[in-house]
Amino acid sequence: MAADEPRHAYFFDQLPKSLITAPADGATLSADEAVEIEGLAWAGENPVESVELSTDGGGTWVDADLGEQALGRYAWRRFRAEWNPEAGKHRLLARATDTTGRIQPTRVAEPDPEQTEIEDDSYPWNTQGYGNNAHRPLGVSIHVGLDDA
Structure with missing residues (x-):
């Protein structure tokens, strides 16, 4: 690799990722x-x-409560928050930030060979999707006092 070529660090580094595990996707x-x-x-x-x-x-975004300290590099961290939902459909999202300030992006960018880092809240596109850490939406349906009978 020539000295003036970009390293494409995002293809080699593990970037911040998060995953909502509860409530279940599509829950009512x-x-x-x-x-x-x-x-x-x-x-x-x-x-x-x-x-x-x-x-x-x-x-809008609010801080989640983080569980115990991570057991070291590469360890998962639990998070939680209490939510008092209103009636209607809601899309839940989580985004993580690491100690260097890197924030999990919203989406993967359109193909652009010039984009080598996260820009405008989008992860650099690449053919195989390696390293993609964009947050994934989790839909949850909420209802109030509906009687199925």
Whole structure:
């Protein structure tokens, strides 16, 4: 590799990732009670510093509570938050940030050989999708007092 060529570090480094594990994708919940949102986050060599959650598809974000300290590099970190949902459909998202300040992006960029780093909240596109760490939406349906009878 020539000295002036980009390293494409994002293809080689483990970037911040997060995954909501509860409630289950597509769940129907009651707005009469609080819901526990839980998940896991990891970031490779750099520990997870924070996780944010959105219940409106990314319009607003709040900090999740992180569980115990990670057991070391590459270890997963649990996160949780209590949510009091209102009636309607909601799209839950989680995004992690590592100790270097790298934030999990929203999407993968369109093909662009010039993009070698996260720009405009999008991960650099590559043919095989290696290293893609964009957060994945998790849809949850909420209902209030509907009687199925």
